[in-house]
Amino acid sequence: MKNFRIAIGSDHGGFSLKESLKTALTSESVSFTDFGTHSEASVDYPPFAKEVALAVLSGKADRGILICGTGLGVCYTANRFKGIRAALTPTKEYARLAAAHNNANVLCLGGRFQTPAEASEIVKTWLETEYEGGRHDRRIAMMDE
Numbered sequence: 001m002k003n004f005r006i007a008i009g010s011d012h013g014g015f016s017l018k019e020s021l022k023t024a025l026t027s028e029s030v031s032f033t034d035f036g037t038h039s040e041a042s043v044d045y046p047p048f049a050k051e052v053a054l055a056v057l058s059g060k061a062d063r064g065i066l067i068c069g070t071g072l073g074v075c076y077t078a079n080r081f082k083g084i085r086a087a088l089t090p091t092k093e094y095a096r097l098a099a100a101h102n103n104a105n106v107l108c109l110g111g112r113f114q115t116p117a118e119a120s121e122i123v124k125t126w127l128e129t130e131y132e133g134g135r136h137d138r139r140i141a142m143m144d145e
């Protein structure tokens, strides 16, 4: 797997899956910074999504992974930041296309819907898929206009 620096964050609904993914990333020698949350105690998801988005935009991280109960709340929040292309990826094929066509720089997962094994395969697919460029460059540029 490429030597990406990952910023990872979750709310309480994604905490358990975040911990599993950290183990999977470590076993693949992918470096990460954990922006929290650090327990199952109920928290609001926007501040965690914001920190991960800012880490990616500032270049402190190459990519971000965000997890809440559904993946939706963190995805909406991250996409408020210009330059972030956050993708909700229920399956590996979504992850492949999010990388190949949308050059997604943040992956969003649902801690209440995806098993650790599924999530780890989804993340691996996203990290290993190359962005295709070409016609997609124009479309991505249009997002930021």
Ligand code: RB5
Binding pocket: 011, 012, 013, 014, 045, 068, 069, 070, 071, 072, 073, 074
């Ligand atoms: C928290 O209960 C839940 O709303 C949150 O994790 C997420 O699913 C929101 O989109």
